[in-house]
Amino acid sequence: MTHASLTTSPDGTVSPFLSIVVPCFNEQEGIAHLVERCRASAATIFxxxxxxxxxxxxxxxxxWDMIREEIGKCAQVTGIxxxxxxxxxxxxxxxxAAVKGSVVLVIDADLQDPPELVGPMLQRMRETRADxxxxxxxxxxxEGWFKKKSASLFYRLLERTTxxxxxxxxxxxxxxxRRxxxxxxxxxxxxxxxxGMVASLGFRQVPFVYDRQERFAGRTKYPLRKMVAFATDAFLGYSMVLLRFSSLAALGMFLVLLVVAGYSLxxxxxxxxxxxxxxLMISTILASLFQLVSLSIIGEYVGRIYLSSKERPLFVVDAIERRGHDGGEPAASAGVDPQARPPQGIET
Incomplete structure (x- = not known):
């Protein structure tokens, strides 16, 4: 948490400042109710x-007109x-990129995820000292049968391939x-x-189990086309299973080669x-096997180049502790020794 995003109460204690981030697309019917519930939930705690x-x-x-209307009603509302x-x-x-708070709640505009859970979630964050x-x-x-089953399949496939x-x-x-x-x-x-990006950063991350509600107003903005594109981004960004398909095909071709070679002899x-x-049969299968092996090798190189092009940090530093020169207690630090810091790391 950054000191700039903390506030000091009259009794001298430091309290957090909450930022609620809500992406909106064609949500005119629910903006007023969304802001009302977010404000009420935040004000109760913060x-x-x-x-x-x-x-x-x-x-x-x-x-956008509805957002501007809410901005006129409340100074705590910001529109982008x-x-x-x-x-x-x-x-x-x-x-x-625009938040000022020390803690950040991400929520969708359809209110399927209740903003009223910010209190229990904050309590769990404090109890577990999680980020x-x-x-x-x-x-x-x-949500329909297809949406539930496809989502379940997506997460389980992603879990097995990343x-x-x-x-x-x-x-x-x-x-x-905030960090x-x-x-x-x-x-x-x-x-x-x-x-996936949040998961890749590490730190302590803990679940909060809840029951998702029905959409408050309007229709879903995630039709099948967008769901497929979203799943593709997830698999291409965090799994090399598609690039390694040629390796699996080469392995299968090798097994076929053994069977065909035996039958041919x-x-x-x-x-x-x-x-x-x-x-002729053995030569054809050997040529195909060689091509697939070559493609699998190229796929490995392409996959590593692709992941490197994303410029994700090699590591993220949570904290560094050193014993003070005076022999006192270890001093906690979020800084990194410039002489010992490898390139492309991120300190928090």
Missing amino acids: GDDYEVILIDDGSTDNT RLSRNFGHQIALTAGL VVYGQRRSRAG DIIIPRDTGDFRLMS VADLVARMPERDRFIR YSWMYLEVVPGWTS
């Missing part, structure tokens, strides 16, 4: 020490209007410390998968075959 940041992601309805529709994950990043409390869905009201532990049955609904929000906003990759020795058939 008093006036909060802000609600609404990001209009190129809406084609009156979403993007020049066009960049997508949910980019809009969320724009909001994270991230992510909402984990116990149930999903108002080195990073991305929790199952989660969305972007989470409470984060995590800043790190995510600073990561330069364009095809963003926020929940058997036919040559005991059956009547056309002269040259045996050598």
Whole structure:
């Protein structure tokens, strides 16, 4: 947490400042109720020490007018209007880049994730000394069979094909410390998968189990086309399983080669075959095997170049402790020794 984002109460204690980040796209019917619930939830815990940041992601309805109306009613409401529709994950990043709070709540505008949970989530963050409390869905009201089953399959496939532990049955609904929000906003990759980016940073991250509610108003902004594109970004960004498909095909081709080679030799020795058939079959499979092996090697190189191009930090420093020169107690520090700091790391 940054000292600039903390406030001091009259009794001298330091209290956190909350930022609520809400990406919005064609949500004109629910903006007023959204802001009302976010403000009430924040004020209960934080008093006036909060802000609600609404990001209009190129809406084609009156979403921006409704946001401006709410800004006129309350000084704690901030509106950000993007020049066009960049997508949910980019809009969320724009909001994270603008936060001032020491803790950040990310929530969708459809109110399927209740803002009233900010109190219990903050309590869990304090009890576990976590940097991230992510909402984990116990149930999903108002969603069809296909949406539930496809989401379940997506998370389980992603879990099996990535080195990073991305929790199952989660969305972007989470409470984060300021340092995590800043790190995510600073990561330069364009095809963003926020929940994967947060998971890749490490720190203590704990679940908060809740029941997801039905959409308050309007229709879902994630049709099948966007769901497929989102899943593709997740797999391409955090898994090399697609690039390694040629390696799996080469392994399968090798097994086929053994079977065909055995059958070809058997036919040559005991059956009547056309002269040259045996050598032609074995030569064809060997050539195919060589091509697939070559593609798998190229795929490994391409995959590593692709992951390097995202410029993710090699490591993230949580804290450094050294014993003071006077022999006193170890001194906690978030800084890094310039002479000992490897390149491309991030200190918090």
